[in-house]
Amino acid sequence: MDKSTAQLKIQKLSKELHEHNYSYYVLSQPTITDYQFDVMLQELIKLEEQFPELIDENSPTKRVGGAITKEFDTVIHNHRMLSLSNSYSRQDLIDFEKRIQKLIEEEVEYVCELKYDGVAIGLRYLDGKLVQAVTRGDGTRGDDVTNNVKTIRSIPLELKGDYPKEFEIRGEIFLPLKAFEKLNKEKESAGETLMANPRNTASGTLKMQSSKVVAKRGLDCYLYYLLGENLSEKTHLGNLKKAAEWGFKVPLESERMIEKTNSIRGILDFIAFWNERRRELPFEVDGIVIKVNSYQKQELLGFTSKSPRWAIAYKFETEQAVTVLNSVSYQVGRTGAVTPVANLEPVSLLGTVVKRASLHNKDQIEKLDLHIGDEVFVEKGGEIIPKVVGVNVASRPSYAKPIGYITHCPECASALVRKEGEANHYCLNENGCSPQITGKIQHYISRKAMDIDGLGGETVEQFYKAGLIKDIADLYSLDPLKMLSLERMADKSVNNILKGVKDSLKIPFEQVLFAIGIRFVGSTVAKTLARNFKNIDNLKTATLEELIEVDEIGVKIAESVQEFFKDDKNIEVISRLKAAGVQFAVKESDEDIGVEKILTGKSIVVSGVFQKFTREELKKTIERLGGKNAGSISKKTSFIIAGEKMGPSKLQKAEKMGVKLISEEEFIQMIS
Numbered sequence: 288m289d290k291s292t293a294q295l296k297i298q299k300l301s302k303e304l305h306e307h308n309y310s311y312y313v314l315s316q317p318t319i320t321d322y323q324f325d326v327m328l329q330e331l332i333k334l335e336e337q338f339p340e341l342i343d344e345n346s347p348t349k350r351v352g353g354a355i356t357k358e359f360d361t362v363i364h365n366h367r368m369l370s371l372s373n374s375y376s377r378q379d380l381i382d383f384e385k386r387i388q389k390l391i392e393e394e395v396e397y398v399c400e401l402k403y404d405g406v407a408i409g410l411r412y413l414d415g416k417l418v419q420a421v422t423r424g425d426g427t428r429g430d431d432v433t434n435n436v437k438t439i440r441s442i443p444l445e446l447k448g449d450y451p452k453e454f455e456i457r458g459e460i461f462l463p464l465k466a467f468e469k470l471n472k473e474k475e476s477a478g479e480t481l482m483a484n485p486r487n488t489a490s491g492t493l494k495m496q497s498s499k500v501v502a503k504r505g506l507d508c509y510l511y512y513l514l515g516e517n518l519s520e521k522t523h524l525g526n527l528k529k530a531a532e533w534g535f536k537v538p539l540e541s542e543r544m545i546e547k548t549n550s551i552r553g554i555l556d557f558i559a560f561w562n563e564r565r566r567e568l569p570f571e572v573d574g575i576v577i578k579v580n581s582y583q584k585q586e587l588l589g590f591t592s593k594s595p596r597w598a599i600a601y602k603f604e605t606e607q608a609v610t611v612l613n614s615v616s617y618q619v620g621r622t623g624a625v626t627p628v629a630n631l632e633p634v635s636l637l638g639t640v641v642k643r644a645s646l647h648n649k650d651q652i653e654k655l656d657l658h659i660g661d662e663v664f665v666e667k668g669g670e671i672i673p674k675v676v677g678v679n680v681a682s683r684p685s686y687a688k689p690i691g692y693i694t695h696c697p698e699c700a701s702a703l704v705r706k707e708g709e710a711n712h713y714c715l716n717e718n719g720c721s722p723q724i725t726g727k728i729q730h731y732i733s734r735k736a737m738d739i740d741g742l743g744g745e746t747v748e749q750f751y752k753a754g755l756i757k758d759i760a761d762l763y764s765l766d767p768l769k770m771l772s773l774e775r776m777a778d779k780s781v782n783n784i785l786k787g788v789k790d791s792l793k794i795p796f797e798q799v800l801f802a803i804g805i806r807f808v809g810s811t812v813a814k815t816l817a818r819n820f821k822n823i824d825n826l827k828t829a830t831l832e833e834l835i836e837v838d839e840i841g842v843k844i845a846e847s848v849q850e851f852f853k854d855d856k857n858i859e860v861i862s863r864l865k866a867a868g869v870q871f872a873v874k875e876s877d878e879d880i881g882v883e884k885i886l887t888g889k890s891i892v893v894s895g896v897f898q899k900f901t902r903e904e905l906k907k908t909i910e911r912l913g914g915k916n917a918g919s920i921s922k923k924t925s926f927i928i929a930g931e932k933m934g935p936s937k938l939q940k941a942e943k944m945g946v947k948l949i950s951e952e953e954f955i956q957m958i959s
């Protein structure tokens with residue numbers, strides 16, 4: 288393809304992809320399948336690889352991320368980006384409306400909208416292209432997060448229609464509840480600390496260095512205010528409707544996410560409506576925003592030093608209670624992570640009595656400037672455990688003492704360590720710290736792991752205290768007589784436990800690998816590792832490079848795997864588990880019996896699009912025949928199965944390293 292043809296093709300694909308992106312993420316009305324979308328995107332990626340000089344700053348390929356921001360530049364806002372003044376009662380709103388009526392004698396129109404619980408963002412567009420995205424910062428200057436914002440699919444990179452040459456649009460970037468839950472599930476199964484709430488996660492995500500990771504998190508954005516010299520509309524709502532025509536995701540009147548009214552009654556009605564329904568929204572809102580609709584009247588009203596006079600935020604009554612902090616205790620989890628917990632004077636909150644609340648970590652305690660004896664505000668968010676959200680410093684008693692964060696483990700007295708880049712402190716005494724030991728056993732027997740029926744968390748603790756088990760391998764040498772001598776243990780329960788333990792010998796290797804609790808190895812990663820390395824000894828001797836070469840295995844996981852096998856205690860436990868008969872190798876399934884492992888010892892890369900197989904099917908076939916799937920081409924690669932649309936950079940690399948390419952047909956011949 289010559290350059291000018293490529294240019295036309297790139298333009299056409301980009302335009303179509305922007306349009307489909309809009310249909311999917313802004314309108315929620317896709318007109319093509321995900322697969323079709325992906326094929327077009329791959330084609331564009333390929334063309335851009337061939338002709339890098341033709342890549343547009345706002346190409347749809349920017350959505351998948353890739354750019355790394357080492358340090359975020361500070362940018363001065365063209366217009367100050369102030370936060371709104373808050374109100375907590377109807378009376379505040381009535382006063383707000385009266386104040387405005389006094390200054391403006393004619394009738395005033397108000398626009399009510401939702402207050403999204405996320406991170407405020409200002410987006411600058413020039414000639415219909417997104418040129419800069421800046422956080423609020425201190426209101427005068429914020430951080431340039433453009434690369435990361437480009438990965439947010441509901442934010443248009445290119446506009447359509449009759450947009451002004453230059454303008455700024457502001458909105459809120461947030462993490463939808465589903466995306467938040469998904470992220471925490473992944474973190475949980477990998478034994479990582481959970482994120483506190485969607486808002487903190489959104490702001491943390493926006494400031495991540497790798498835009499690729501940002502792209503995967505699934506941030507979303509509603510736009511809610513337009514600024515510029517040449518806006519065609521004279522009202523706030525009018526401008527937002529225009530913005531929708533240009534491709535922005537704005538709150539919809541049809542869903543009552545935004546509403547015009549000319550009375551305090553209308554405002555209060557809107558608040559009452561959303562106070563009832565807000566939990567039905569797929570994202571978090573913490574209140575309602577009321578703005579004067581006319582831009583001219585907004586100008587007339589102007590600003591105080593801190594916020595505009597023409598708008599106010601009404602915060603929903605939070606499910607909050609006030610109580611006293613009596614003490615702080617510390618919990619140690621199975622990974623050794625220490626979590627501070629507030630012990631409170633019991634207080635009623637939403638029908639339950641709250642005595643304990645989460646404090647997350649040391650930073651959080653310092654941020655709140657918590658003292659023992661303080662009056663604190665406790666809230667129930669989406670989480671089960673309530674949290675301390677604020678301190679009434681004004682009422683601090685003279686005897687209140689600041690919290691000196693512990694330096695040693697409350698369970699085993701080892702010195703705590705804070706690892707780089709982590710918010711939590713850790714007790715590293717893995718094999719001598721009781722909650723870590725019982726936590727590991729509890730993880731081992733859990734459903735997704737070894738699924739040992741009849742043995743619950745409490746029994747594990749009982750057995751541990753009685754000296755019956757000290758690690759997971761001890762489960763396989765439990766003495767029935769000693770078990771019977773314990774409280775609440777009868778023949779039946781003992782038999783159940785022994786049977787459960789025996790049944791666990793049938794659990795396949797991939798689940799065993801998850802059960803032994805290697806950090807960052809959740810159930811999905813365990814499957815990938817099991818499939819690629821076949822047995823525990825291969826995994827144990829794998830080099831860092833070999834681990835990383837596997838699809839979906841990053842440096843963090845690879846290092847953690849190596850760390851695990853460096854520990855003598857782990858090696859010892861595994862050898863005892865092996866002796867007990869636990870599965871430490873992939874079992875050939877029935878269909879594999881008699882299959883000749885003709886690809887044993889071969890490292891194979893699959894690349895491109897195929898006619899007869901999907902990529903997944905090809906990879907499975909390779910594994911079934913004893914081969915190994917590698918994620919990238921290296922000197923060790925035996926050959927590449929090349930389909931259509933294999934990337935030119937991969938082709939080049941293969942050529943350079945002298946790695947053989949074979950077609951799908953040739954591969955079928957090879958294995959038949």
Ligand SMILES: [Zn+2]
Nearest residue numbers: 696699714720
């Ligand atoms: Zn400890």
